[in-house]
Amino acid sequence: MVSKALIEINGLSFSYDTRPILNGIDMSMRRGQVVAIMGGSGSGKTTLLRLISGAIQPTAGHVKFAGEVVHELSRDALFKLRRKMGMLFQFGALFTDLSVFDNVAFQMREHTDLPESMIRDLVLMKLHAVGLRGAHHLMPNELSGGMARRVALARSIALDPMLIMYDEPFTGLDPISLSVIGNLIRRLSNSLGITSIVVTHDVQESLKIVDYVYFIADGVIAAQGTPKEVRESVAPFVHQFVHGEEDGPVPFHYPAQAYPQDLGLEDNRV
Amino acid sequence: MSRHILSAIQNIGHRAIESIWRLGHASRFFVLVLLKSGTSLRRFNLVIRELYFTGVLSLIIIVVSGLFVGMVLGLQGYETLQKYGSESAVGTLVALSLVRELGPVVAALLFASRAGSAITAEIGLMKATEQLAAMGMMAVDPVARVVAPRFWAGVISMPFLAAIFSVMGVYGGYLVTVVFIGVDEGTYWSQMQSAVDFRFDILNGFIKSCFFGVAVTAIAVFEGYDAPPTAEGVSGATTRTVVTSSLVILGLDFILTAFMFRGVS
């Protein structure tokens, strides 16, 4: 694929109060690409998604989406831009007071003047794409976790976005639902040309479906590469993360004073 | 010792500054809700949906409480008034207490604990489960789509609920004094009608309930929207809605009463 980059991130930094979260991130994503962003908990992955969607302002650097610098846009322009983005939240974030059908139809009703008959057809098509056409009359509390996330996926592709961001899409799913979601992400990118950013801890599942991986640690990109490169990497951090080792560059112990001293043993000896 | 006192004073200062900061924050949010009310007034279906939840579902508690408050007023009023041989004035007593004070105030207190807390919990939960964030990501403003319709539904419901409460109370008093005790029916109504004035009593009571409606729902939507997105956060916000709106209702009632009925018998 040689098409121009859809998203360009240059020198992106963000700090919360004075605590730096991200520190000079550079990334680039093409159309139709599936990119995974991995890193330990609290490494700023979700912050990165919020910066891309313009929910927060960077302290330095910028995110360019389809040629526009996100944080320089006015509120109206940002809302217009967001129609080209979809986001799948960790637990789906379906509107609990609306049925599955109305959830998927939500954006069409809010942003378009399509007649109800056409909305019905479109909604059923979107639900069909995630295999839940038969569940359109259910309420969100009647769905399992995996089904809820598939409905949320159908909802986020309602207006045919150019980009979908997935915030921990695999959390808390059984192995079957997990691979269903994984395959859906891949298939949507292939068939609709949607760029996908997957923020996840789930190394094995995501390596199966993505084109490129970024590892974030301590606010910088610690490593990057294709799944093949990542699997074969000997870099200690990547090795620890991919193979799920307990101790390594990411220590098991939170920094503390020496153990014997903490238990007061040294004092007694002296 | 002096350090303890110092830190206590510091603590009080902190809290004072904190509450002033919150008040400013809430006022800004209130203005924001008003500015973004265009959508909900254009798409009135959204408000009608919320009217069902705030208004219709509050009806039962309002009707039953109104009836009982009126019955108690009738009974107590009769007991007291008959000592002075003025039991014919019991209709006046019931109607004036209800229309001027108890109708708007008690209905607003009930409304705060029934509908206000529900609004806070609903908006807080929508925030905690990222539904509001998801809406923002879909380029739909949650303040315009979720908060404003609930606000207006509350503002519209409150005067109706207060009026229904007062009417139920008047008939509750009628039930006890006329039907059970045997005060003359004509006296009950005519004494009431000669004493209750449309402009001074009924209109002022109506205005009061409008003020209470704005105050209660503004507090409820703010607390919900401002709630920390956790289980404790939402439950704390719900409690704060009931406590704050009850205090604001009573405080506001005093101020409004002082303005409305000053210099009038």
Next chain:
Amino acid sequence: MQRTTMDLWVGFFVTAGVAALMVLSLKVGNLNAYNPSQSYIITGNFENIGGLKVRAPVKSAGVVVGRVTDIQFSTQTYDAVVTMSMDSRFTFPTDTFASILTSGLLGEQYIGLAAGGDETMLKNGDKVMKTNSAMVLEELIGRFLFNKAAEE
């Protein structure tokens, strides 16, 4: 589907609310009996109004014909100027006598009008010339004692 029943309930709620307001205005507040839009204003100067208050009734032969709308103190005549809003259905001669009376021994005070025999009627803005002040208990007792002393 669900929306229509919801609409029905909301419609019911709004109807009940409006009906309650109507009941309050008409049955409790008796809005239809006294309409201030069709009224005329007259004033009267009283030497002493006793406990008369704004919104007290103005009665003639026991029937409410108007209400007191304002009470002021005049620094020219050093007495009280009482403004009354009268129901325009009832007109009174210019030599009508206005006195401040008490309903019952300890009841509320009101203005009683006793019609005179003049041909011309009181118009909007007119002044009642013949007034009688409120009875003040101390003066009453004082007069009684004085009379008793004079008899003996």
